Amino acid sequence: MKLSELPSVDEVLNENEIIELIEAYARPMVVAVVREELNHLRQVIKTAGSGLTRTEIRELTVSSVVERITTLAEGSLKRVINATGVVLHTNLGRAVLPADVAEHVKLVSQSYTNLEIDLEDGTRGSRYSHVEPMLNRMLGCEAALVVNNNAAAVLLALNTLAQGREVIVSRGQLVEIGGSFRIPEIMKMSGATLVEIGTTNKTYVSDFANAITDNTALLLNVHTSNYKIVGFTNEVSLEEMSHLGRERNIPVLHDLGSGIMLNMHRWGLSHEPTVQDSLAAGVDVVTFSGDKLLGGPQAGIIAGKQEYIDAMKKNHLLRALRVDKMTIAALEATLAKYLAPYPEKHLPILGMLTMDIKEMRAAADKLAGAIRKKIHKVNDQVDVEVTKVMDMVGGGAYPTEELPGYAISIKVSGSAEALAVKLRSGSPAILTRVQNNSVMLHVRTLLSGDEEALPELVSLALEETSS
Numbered sequence: 072m073k074l075s076e077l078p079s080v081d082e083v084l085n086e087n088e089i090i091e092l093i094e095a096y097a098r099p100m101v102v103a104v105v106r107e108e109l110n111h112l113r114q115v116i117k118t119a120g121s122g123l124t125r126t127e128i129r130e131l132t133v134s135s136v137v138e139r140i141t142t143l144a145e146g147s148l149k150r151v152i153n154a155t156g157v158v159l160h161t162n163l164g165r166a167v168l169p170a171d172v173a174e175h176v177k178l179v180s181q182s183y184t185n186l187e188i189d190l191e192d193g194t195r196g197s198r199y200s201h202v203e204p205m206l207n208r209m210l211g212c213e214a215a216l217v218v219n220n221n222a223a224a225v226l227l228a229l230n231t232l233a234q235g236r237e238v239i240v241s242r243g244q245l246v247e248i249g250g251s252f253r254i255p256e257i258m259k260m261s262g263a264t265l266v267e268i269g270t271t272n273k274t275y276v277s278d279f280a281n282a283i284t285d286n287t288a289l290l291l292n293v294h295t296s297n298y299k300i301v302g303f304t305n306e307v308s309l310e311e312m313s314h315l316g317r318e319r320n321i322p323v324l325h326d327l328g329s330g331i332m333l334n335m336h337r338w339g340l341s342h343e344p345t346v347q348d349s350l351a352a353g354v355d356v357v358t359f360s361g362d363k364l365l366g367g368p369q370a371g372i373i374a375g376k377q378e379y380i381d382a383m384k385k386n387h388l389l390r391a392l393r394v395d396k397m398t399i400a401a402l403e404a405t406l407a408k409y410l411a412p413y414p415e416k417h418l419p420i421l422g423m424l425t426m427d428i429k430e431m432r433a434a435a436d437k438l439a440g441a442i443r444k445k446i447h448k449v450n451d452q453v454d455v456e457v458t459k460v461m462d463m464v465g466g467g468a469y470p471t472e473e474l475p476g477y478a479i480s481i482k483v484s485g486s487a488e489a490l491a492v493k494l495r496s497g498s499p500a501i502l503t504r505v506q507n508n509s510v511m512l513h514v515r516t517l518l519s520g521d522e523e524a525l526p527e528l529v530s531l532a533l534e535e536t537s538s
């Protein structure tokens with residue numbers, strides 16, 4: 072067809088499907104997308120020509136416009152089934168909240184709340200007052216504050232306590248956490264000057280003592296969350312740092328990263344310092360994330376001595392880092408789990424980490440059976456087995472710890488990678504691991520409802536990859 076036969080914008084706007092679209096969506100947007108689509112077609116026809124009739128072109132334009140607008144309006148965040156066995160996955164949104172925590176968020180977000188009002192005397196209150204008493208009680212600290220994430224917590228602490236002055240850090244702790252959190256960069260942003268001491272593998276308390284000047288504002292200890300230095304090493308303990316800090320009257324800040332509250336020893340995990348351990352060691356301020364091993368929403372929690380937390384509350388930077396009411400709602404409901412017995416039974420993340428190996432085996436057997444039953448109706452060339460695997464904590468915690476678990480391995484005659492891609496593009500999307508040309512579904516990270524949905528989803532994906 073010739074360019075002159077392209078439908079006009081008005082012609083397309085008069086198509087029934089587009090009229091319906093204008094009833095559901097903003098007219099100017101629909102008009103703009105119609106224009107864009109016609110311009111696009113004009114270019115295609117100019118360069119490549121088109122064997123299509125005038126009617127076909129009009130239909131193509133209409134269906135593209137409908138597709139583009141409905142896809143846009145759906146948004147793109149959706150449920151993902153995590154079959155990777157990595158419990159805390161930053162790319163998958165870290166901690167999963169329990170249903171009643173989500174319910175509390177829903178309640179608070181669908182109504183007015185007492186976010187910043189003291190209901191007793193009607194005066195202005197503080198949004199930070201809601202979770203502070205809980206944190207103080209749980210951690211035995213004097214004061215606490217919550218900001219947007221742990222990166223914000225570290226930034227606020229450094230800026231408040233050390234702007235224009237020096238902060239001493241061991242070279243073994245100049246960490247980078249995935250997603251661009253780097254100690255030297257955050258230090259620069261805060262206006263503090265980084266003073267590196269020791270070497271990558273060995274730092275002594277004397278290195279700290281020798282680096283202290285009149286301009287030293289802070290001693291900083293950063294938890295090496297996502298790596299371990301092993302072999303010929305020496306790290307200065309929090310106790311030693313706190314002792315030195317008290318002696319020289321310099322506060323000690325601990326960036327702990329993952330805010331684990333429970334001692335995980337009894338579930339066979341190696342010891343990871345808890346928030347309580349950090350404070351008990353004598354540090355003045357500790358910072359940690361809300362959505363790592365704490366199992367709550369994205370947040371940065373700052374806990375410690377009143378005078379330092381009060382100074383942070385007065386810092387104008389706090390206004391730019393402040394948390395929303397939904398975060399506060401999710402966090403207080405999450406923290407409440409720790410005031411009750413067995414938090415590991417109520418927080419999905421902790422449940423996954425403390426899962427019994429026999430239960431995991433039973434869940435894997437059951438799921439493998441259901442998948443076999445479903446797919447062997449359409450394809451009996453697929454091998455479905457239960458295998459032992461290693462799961463991971465992830466999310467910048469326990470970097471070297473492997474958790475024994477079980478997975479369903481699906482061996483296809485074709486490419487396992489192709490099946491994994493197909494599973495990932497479904498709805499809900501399923502994230503898996505590929506090993507030895509098999510798709511692995513780790514059961515540890517499955518949530519309730521996933522097991523029921525998987526056989527059908529896997530079967531569909533298999534059909535689509537083999538056809």
Ligand SMILES: *Cc1c(COP(=O)(O)O)cnc(C)c1O
Pocket residue numbers: 220221222223246248252293294295296297326327328329359360361370371466467
């Ligand atoms: C994860 C982590 C951070 C960053 O925390 P976010 O909550 O992701 O901002 C900072 N420091 C350490 C040691 C961490 O482990």
